[in-house]
Structures are given as C-alpha cells and as structure tokens.
Amino acid sequence: MSRFWRAGWxxxxxxxxxxxxxxxxxxxxxxVWWLPRNVSHFGHEIDFMIYVILWLTGITGILxxxxxxxxxxxxxxxxxVGAIHSHGNNTLEVVWTTIPVFIFLALAIYGNEMWGxxxxxxxxxxxxxxxxxxxxxxxxxxxxxxxxxxGKMDSHKIGKDNPFGIDPNDPDGKDDFTTYNELxxxxxxxxxxxxxxxxxxxxxxxxEFRLYQDMVPGRVYDFVWFKADSTGHFQxxxxxxCGQGHYKMFGKLSVVxxxxxxxxxxxxxxxxxxxxxxxPANTSVANR
Amino acid sequence: xxxxxxxxxEAHGHHDHHEAxxxxxxxxxxxxxxxxxxxxxxxxxxxxxxGALALLLRWQLAxxxxxxxxxxxxxxxxxxxxxxxxxxxxxxxxxxxxxVFLVVMPxxxxxxxxxxxxxxxxxGDMAFPLINELSFWVWLASGLIMLAGFFVAxxxxxxxxxSYAPLSSVAAYNGTKIGQTLWAAGIFxxxxxxxxxAFNYIxxxxxxxxxxxxxxxxxxxxxxxxxxxxxxxxxxxxxxAAGAMLILDLxxxxxxxxxxxxxxxxxxxxxxWFFGHPEVYILILPAMGIVSDILSVNSRKPVFGYRxxxxxxxxxxxxxxxxxxxxxxxxxxxxxxxxxxxxxTMVIAVPSxxxxxxxxxxxxxxxxxxxxxxxxxLAFVSMFxxxxxxxxxxxxxxxxxxxxxxxxxxxxxxxxxxxxxxxAMFAAIYFWYPKMFGRRMNETLGKIHFALTFAFFNLCxxxxxxxxxGGMMRRIADPTAYEHLRALQPINQFITIAxxxxxxxxxxxxxxxxxxxxxxxxxxxxxxxxxxLEWTVDSPPGHGNFAVTPTVYHGPYEYxxxxxxxxxxxxxxxxxxxxxxxxxxxxxxxxxx
Numbered sequence: 001m002s003r004f005w006r007a008g009w010x011x012x013x014x015x016x017x018x019x020x021x022x023x024x025x026x027x028x029x030x031x032v033w034w035l036p037r038n039v040s041h042f043g044h045e046i047d048f049m050i051y052v053i054l055w056l057t058g059i060t061g062i063l064x065x066x067x068x069x070x071x072x073x074x075x076x077x078x079x080x081v082g083a084i085h086s087h088g089n090n091t092l093e094v095v096w097t098t099i100p101v102f103i104f105l106a107l108a109i110y111g112n113e114m115w116g117x118x119x120x121x122x123x124x125x126x127x128x129x130x131x132x133x134x135x136x137x138x139x140x141x142x143x144x145x146x147x148x149x150x151g152k153m154d155s156h157k158i159g160k161d162n163p164f165g166i167d168p169n170d171p172d173g174k175d176d177f178t179t180y181n182e183l184x185x186x187x188x189x190x191x192x193x194x195x196x197x198x199x200x201x202x203x204x205x206x207x208e209f210r211l212y213q214d215m216v217p218g219r220v221y222d223f224v225w226f227k228a229d230s231t232g233h234f235q236x237x238x239x240x241x242c243g244q245g246h247y248k249m250f251g252k253l254s255v256v257x258x259x260x261x262x263x264x265x266x267x268x269x270x271x272x273x274x275x276x277x278x279x280p281a282n283t284s285v286a287n288r
Numbered sequence: 289x290x291x292x293x294x295x296x297x298e299a300h301g302h303h304d305h306h307e308a309x310x311x312x313x314x315x316x317x318x319x320x321x322x323x324x325x326x327x328x329x330x331x332x333x334x335x336x337x338x339g340a341l342a343l344l345l346r347w348q349l350a351x352x353x354x355x356x357x358x359x360x361x362x363x364x365x366x367x368x369x370x371x372x373x374x375x376x377x378x379x380x381x382x383x384x385x386x387x388v389f390l391v392v393m394p395x396x397x398x399x400x401x402x403x404x405x406x407x408x409x410x411x412g413d414m415a416f417p418l419i420n421e422l423s424f425w426v427w428l429a430s431g432l433i434m435l436a437g438f439f440v441a442x443x444x445x446x447x448x449x450x451s452y453a454p455l456s457s458v459a460a461y462n463g464t465k466i467g468q469t470l471w472a473a474g475i476f477x478x479x480x481x482x483x484x485x486a487f488n489y490i491x492x493x494x495x496x497x498x499x500x501x502x503x504x505x506x507x508x509x510x511x512x513x514x515x516x517x518x519x520x521x522x523x524x525x526x527x528x529a530a531g532a533m534l535i536l537d538l539x540x541x542x543x544x545x546x547x548x549x550x551x552x553x554x555x556x557x558x559x560x561w562f563f564g565h566p567e568v569y570i571l572i573l574p575a576m577g578i579v580s581d582i583l584s585v586n587s588r589k590p591v592f593g594y595r596x597x598x599x600x601x602x603x604x605x606x607x608x609x610x611x612x613x614x615x616x617x618x619x620x621x622x623x624x625x626x627x628x629x630x631x632x633t634m635v636i637a638v639p640s641x642x643x644x645x646x647x648x649x650x651x652x653x654x655x656x657x658x659x660x661x662x663x664x665x666l667a668f669v670s671m672f673x674x675x676x677x678x679x680x681x682x683x684x685x686x687x688x689x690x691x692x693x694x695x696x697x698x699x700x701x702x703x704x705x706x707x708x709x710x711x712a713m714f715a716a717i718y719f720w721y722p723k724m725f726g727r728r729m730n731e732t733l734g735k736i737h738f739a740l741t742f743a744f745f746n747l748c749x750x751x752x753x754x755x756x757x758g759g760m761m762r763r764i765a766d767p768t769a770y771e772h773l774r775a776l777q778p779i780n781q782f783i784t785i786a787x788x789x790x791x792x793x794x795x796x797x798x799x800x801x802x803x804x805x806x807x808x809x810x811x812x813x814x815x816x817x818x819x820x821l822e823w824t825v826d827s828p829p830g831h832g833n834f835a836v837t838p839t840v841y842h843g844p845y846e847y848x849x850x851x852x853x854x855x856x857x858x859x860x861x862x863x864x865x866x867x868x869x870x871x872x873x874x875x876x877x878x879x880x881x
Contacts, residue, residue, distance in 0.1 A: 084653030088593035207759025218547025
C-alpha cells in the first residue's frame, strides 16, 4: 500500500506544480490574480473592509487550526495514556460567547455605516443621470441631452416599445439620447443610475466598480451612484441568471476624461420617440 | 424532564407489525431501520447523479462549447458539443436541486434520522411507521419527477435552484415550461415527505424516550435532528406554497410573480429564502450533531459543554428564521431592511463559533483514535470553519455589493455543504455502518478515500474564492466570453481537473461500501466502545430493536470517568455503589493537565 501512496502523492504534486505554474504565470501576466483593478471611490472602502475581515479571519484561522493540529498531535491515542474527564467549563463558554458577540456586532455596525453612505445617502446634485434598462439579452441605456435632465421614468410604463417608461410629452425627455450595450462615464464626475428591467431580473455588475445591483422588473431603482476615479475600458456584465443568452449579456463600459465624454455625447442624436435605439438583430429575443 | 411518557409496550400496542423478509422487506417494511437504509441507498444513488451533473458543468466551464477559438471555429477541441447554454443552465439548476433535496437532506435527516432516533432514545420504532414508509416513497417519487425534466420538451428547469421569478414563472422567458413545472411539482411533493418525517421525529422524540432518557441525556445527534424537525415543519410549507404558486403562474394564468400583470418578483424571493435560510441549517444541524457524537466517542471524552451545544443549536434554530434577507441585500428590497438583516446575520455567526470552540474543547485532553469516521469528523470541523469565515465576508453588507453572485459565494456554500454536510455524511456512514450491516468497512480503503476526497475537495473549491474575488460571475455558460475573465481560465481548468479527481475518488467509497457488506470484519455489538443505546443491541439490530425497554441511568458521553473499570459507561448501565454516577449532566470541575 505504501508504494500506492507514494505514486499517488508524487503524481498529485507533479500535477499541482504543472497545472499551477502554467496557470499562475498567465494570471500574473494579466494582473488579476487577486482583486481586479478598482476605479470607484466606494470600491476602495469595500476593498478595505475585505482586508479588515481577511486579517480578522486569517488570524483567527491560524489560531484555530494550530490549536486543532496541536491537540490532534498531542492527544493522539497512546497505550496506557487515558483521556481527561471533563464535561466543560462555564467560564470558557461565557468568554468565547461574549468575544464573538462584540466582534460580530462591531463588524455589523461598521459595515452598515458604510452601507448607509453607499446606498442611502443622496448623490451630489450635479450627478450625471443615466438610465439602464435590461432586457433578454442586452442593455438599453439613456443619457440626458443638453438640458442635463433625464425624462422621468415610470416603471408601469416600461414595455416592449417603451423600455424606459418615458412619457412622450415630458419636455425633459425630448432631447435625451440612447445607446445599446454601450456606457460612457466621465471620470471624476458622480453618476447616478436609474435601473430597471423590461422582462426578467437582470443585474448590473462591474467588478472594477465593486458594484452589483439587481434590476427587478416593475421597479426603477435610483439609489445606486458612484464616482469613477480613473479612466479605462471595462465590461458591464449581467450577473443575475436571465435565460439562455445570459452568459453573453454584456456591454461596453468606458470611463473617459470629461471633454471626451462631452464630445461623445454631442455626437449622439436625440431619441426621436420614447423608445431606445433599434435592437441589433443578433440580440433580439426572436433570434436568440 | 427525566421520564418518558410512553413505555415501549404502550407505544407499540397499536401496530404490532411483523418483520418482512427478502426483497419484500425493502418494499413494504415499516421498520424504521429499513426505511433509514432505503433513504441511504436512495440518496447515495442521487449523490452519484448529482455528481455527474457537476462534472458536466465543470467540463463546460473549463472547455466551453461556445468558445470562439483563434482559428474562428466555435467550440474548444476538448468541448462537449451537446452542452449548449440552455443545457448548461439546466445542469447547474438540477445539480443543486439534486444535492440539496435528494442527497444532503435525505441522507442526514432521512437516513440517519430514521435509523438512529429510535435506537438512540430506546424505543422500538417511530411513532407513525406507516407515515414513515409513505414519506420515503413520496420522497423517491419527488426525485424522479424532478429528474424527468431532462426528458421533456424544452428540457429540465434552467432557472437556477432558486428559480427566481419572473424568469421561472413566465414560460416565454424561460422556454422550459414543462421542466420548470416538474421542478416545482417535485419541490412540492418533496416537501410533503419532509413534513411527514418532521412531525414523526418530533412525536417520537417527545413521547417515546426510554425511562430515564431525559431531554438532557439525549445524544447531540438526536437533539440536532429534533431541532431540525421543527425547522422543517415551519419552513417547508412556505416553499410548498411558493412552488404551488409557481405552478399556477406557469400553467393556469395567475400572476403572483409577474410584474407585467401586477405581480411581485420579490415576493418569490422572500418566500423562497424564508424557507431557504432555515434550510441551510436543516442541512448543517444534523451534521453538527453527528460530528459531536463521533468526536466524543473517538476522543474518549465527553462532549465539551454539552448544554452550551444544545443551547447554541436552539439559538441557531430561532435566529435561522430572521436572517433570510441576507440573500437579498442587493435585490433592491428596502435598504434599511438590508442593514437590519446584516445585523441578525452577524449575530447568527455566534452560536456557530461557540460550537467550533466546544468541538476543540472536546478533542482537548482526549485519547484520540484516528479511524476513518474520526478523520471525516475532524475534516468537517476544519472545513466548516473555513466556510464560516467566508460567510463573514458575505454577511458584511458593503462587501456583498461586490461579491454577491460571484464564485466567492459558490466557494462559501460548497465549504459548508460539501466540506460540512458531506464530510459529516461520510463520517456517519463509516461510524454506523457496523451497526447497520454487522460488519466494518475496510479502514485502509476508507483512509485512502478520505485523503483523496479531502485533498481534491480543497483543490477544487478553494480556488473558487480567488476566481470569485477576481470577478467571475456564477451561472455563466462561458467565462471566456468576458474579457476580464479570460485570464482566470487556467484556474477554471484546474478546478475542473480537481473536480474530476474528487468525483472519481468516490468510486473507492462505493467499492468499499459494497465489498464490506460481505467481506467486512464482523463488528459485534459495540465496535467503537461507545455509550449510547444503539450500541447495546445486536448489529444489525433485530426487529423492534430492544428485547426489553432499556432504562437510562447516565448521560450520553460518560467516557474516561476516573475510577471506572472501563473508559466508557453505557447509558443503560445501572450505577454501581462504588463509582460516581447519577446525574452526570452538570459540569464537573476541569482538572488541570
């Protein structure tokens, strides 16, 4: 049996080294072996929280596992050595109940303080208003025109021909322009999203923004806002299972300098009707 | 608290059924032990089906059939062309459904609950043997109905095991009307089986304990199953109602969940997770109880802090009903509610921490025997700790804004469900196999199986934390479709190879299991020198379990008592005048050493 063991371990080890080293090399090259790049101001706080809990669980983990291994080795069965008879210790129970209570409550309070700032605080008044409405399997996007105001969205009006639920007589919406699967944000400028869905639940997910938010049909969520602090090109992914084409429901998302954004927006024609730009044929529901 | 209300004879006066023989035994027997074995064999069969589904979906993630290659061809040369995106969605949906409803629940609650409860509390059978048998057949039917989805038009349900509406509730959105209906019907019927089992367990444990078997002399495995039964009874009907509403929405024109017609998609999520979070504890509490017993027996020590363990499980049972919203932090429900669920979720981590410390306390100062059951139990503790740690990340509301629905959560629940529940299942099988079949499983094969499973499990699931933090979404049929995930593809392939190793290691277990039925070393009544009542009877126990109803004089964990002749005292051993006995439940002072 020992030969079997040795062969098994050598094989396993060789395979780990081989598979691991090729994998690792490629990962390091791409620079994503750990958390991806972070471009949103809230994202840095989220990363900080991840590191706080990582240190906490890391230290606790080292203590717990080293204790466990120490016990396993020290108290292994040996001839003539019996076990201690103990039913427990109430002082210890109180200690190891109280300490976790305080640690977990502290984490909850600290986390919720961040949650409150990210989700329940109003965005700055000058925030760029952008509407994003998901559908199987693509993204309708609507930007305000020169007046800086987005037409009012009504979740009850969202439908096949009116993805944003806009009132056609709303003056604010007349000069809005729309894109499909394409988002451009100015760097350093707060952006407020208005998220909705035409059919099933989708989710707005950009790992570099540390941002996930479900988009539930029948509702419009306007509490998500952020500020990108550096430029780059990213992918917007749907991260809520939405059907057959879910895996390829992605859009382009760019963060560009303010002037570049203005130039891009200027080139866009206003949406003539309430609806969005025409759906590309390859993503329509009928052709999926 | 200390006396049972029914004696063995009273409890059995009204159904003096006879022992069936041969194959008939497995069809018609009302014996709780036979029903337990039926659940065991049934769920082991489903374990291999669920595992096969997992390997198929892992293959697609490593070598996607939709991937565009440098030469312009679609499909990796290694890919399986029959896995299209819709079938991939069905694969992970059914993998999770099978593992939750047809493997972990039935094996821990159905198999070990049925087999062990009457034997451990000292009675002849369950309170309602006929309902018990009915529950097994209903459960089996539910499994076949759910799997039948693979053979109908449109294929099996493909909306995830959580089946979020309106994708699941509107046929035009999902394209799997029949499969989704079969899924919901299966869930409904599966719930009936769980409810029948749950009230049977509660009635049996409350009423049919042997004389002297007070609640605080119950082994922790029985306590865990008792609390689990309450969770089942309160949580399952909510899922059944949701399943029924889903069937109505899909087939009969109602619009509970369809916002286009005035319904509420979030209603489904609230109903599902009101069931779903207690369900998480339904899947882990029996494992905790079983592992506590096995750690104690093999450390030759009483469970450390027995009462603290019981109270922690009761606390988990209560808190389990007020944390469901942590699955919905980013669903868009009320933002203050999210914060409140964030607090209750952090609080429910406390009893789990208490249990971990008490498990360490149990092995402290022991004389540990490293048999296969013990190795699996120790693996349970360590993997549960890692799963608990990743749970703290998920519970933090701001972090959830980033890691929700990534592979980080996939890593988390596999550490709890496989690292936790499945290792506990293996521990339980290696531990009680001698009682069930009268022979031991082969220890050498068992240890090789354990080592391979433990190694491959970690190689498979630990890297998922990294790909999750790297930004990989769950439930996507082709990660290479995304620029930001392409660099992670080597890790995905590595995970798949480890998963294959993990899957194939289980055939070693299967071989050992069936070989030992005939060739295992005969076990005798009490191979592990354990104290609880099931070890006082023959292996396997005869029909009716106990020739004479036992009287219980001791707690369940009287190991290594100073001055005793042996290092264990059976629960039904009458106290001798020359050594201390009586009420060993109150904590004794801890000797220094």
